[in-house]
Amino acid sequence: MTRVAAVDCGTNSVRLLIADIDPAAGTLTDVERRMEIVRLGEGVDETGRLSPAALERTFAAMRGYAELIDRHGAAGKVRVVATSATRDAANRDEFVRGVVGVFGVVPEVITGDEEAELSFVGATRELAELRPARPYLVVDIGGGSTEFVLGSTSVEAARSIDIGCVRMTERHLKDGDPPSPEQIAAAVADIDAQLAAVRETVPVDEARTLVGLAGSVTTVSGIALDLPEYDPSRIHLSRIMAAQVHEVTRRLLHATRDERSRFGVMHPGRVDVIGAGALILDRIMREYGFGAVVVSEHDILDGLAWSLV
Known part of the structure; x- marks a missing residue:
């Protein structure tokens, strides 16, 4: 059994899954599954930038997730991805630096x-x-x-x-x-x-x-x-x-x-x-x-x- 943590930061919400995975049995068992609506992408379609308020809402939610990851002993296997809003934002480097500061890992701004x-x-x-x-x-x-x-x-x-x-x-x-x-x-x-x-x-x-x-x-x-x-x-x-x-x-x-x-x-x-x-x-x-x-x-x-x- 392997304990892992996954964080998905989308345009509307940031979500966390801490799970135990048994590759041999092909099973995934939830330890924690959380979601907070932070509206990271608020205004991005119009301005092309992540706003300071949206970034702070997102980092606040992530700090809570980081505490849960540490508490459940999953800090060794963490993957953080960001999707549409961050792909579109001119200042996505600010987001990346903030995530590294919270989780100690570089977020992947993945393609569609x-x-x-x-x-x-x-x-x-x-x-x-x-x-x-x-x-x-x-x-x-x-x-x-x-x-x-x-x-x-x-x-x-x-x-x-x-x-x-x-x-x-x-x-x-x-x-x-x-x-x-x-x-x-x-x-x-x-x-x-x-x-x-x-x-x-x-x-x-x-x-x-x-x-x-x-x-x-x-x-x-x-x-x-x-x-x-x-x-x-x-x-x-x-x-x-x-x-x-x-x-x-x-x-x-x-x-x-x-x-x-x-x-x-x-x-x-x-x-x-x-x-x-x-x-x-x-x-x-x-x-x-x-x-x-x-x-x-x-x-x-x-x-x-x-x-x-």
Whole structure:
């Protein structure tokens, strides 16, 4: 058994997984799985820079994670990655120096293709038990980007595109409470144009099962399941029908901020961006013709953890 720690710093959240991995048995057991919404990518789409406030929120969360890593004896095997917002930022060196100061390791600012492969590994290791039809299209809807990965047992094709719940909110939906039909239409047009580009490199029509990852997807699942509070055990490997996704998306886009905050599964930090995140999932299912999505709580963090053994 090997104890490892993985940290994923995305556009919207910073997450930690401390896990025990048994390579011989092929098992990963959670010791700690944490998430804090820090909105690192706030304003990056417009300014091209990580703001001082966003950096400090992120480093504060990381300092708490570093304490947990030390407490659980995982400091010897730590991997830290950063994704969309940091790739786009002109001052990403400030982020790198801060992370080294907290964890003592250099964060890897990974490419969209690397992100896609790690997400695929993390998401699909447990799917064999469900026996869903292959190949899978694994979709990781982040804050600044969305990754599409097609494969059965390994990655066959992948594409990362610059649509995410934070980026689409800041571009199209931030001034409406709820957003206007015109704002929603502009977001749809932007998303659909990017989805058309995915087809250039990923043969999405070959996929037989859609697998959805990350907070936007798991929150939509929790609302569709009418959960009174966020319950990962109920959400993980749930199968949500397209009609349910469409209805949840409609409800979120027509709700005020206060109304969205009342959903029991809603993380407070996701209230402002969940409409855009749901809309991305909704358009993926409409444009690519999927009748259902299998929702996974396991993603790039799990892929990172497996990479350490």
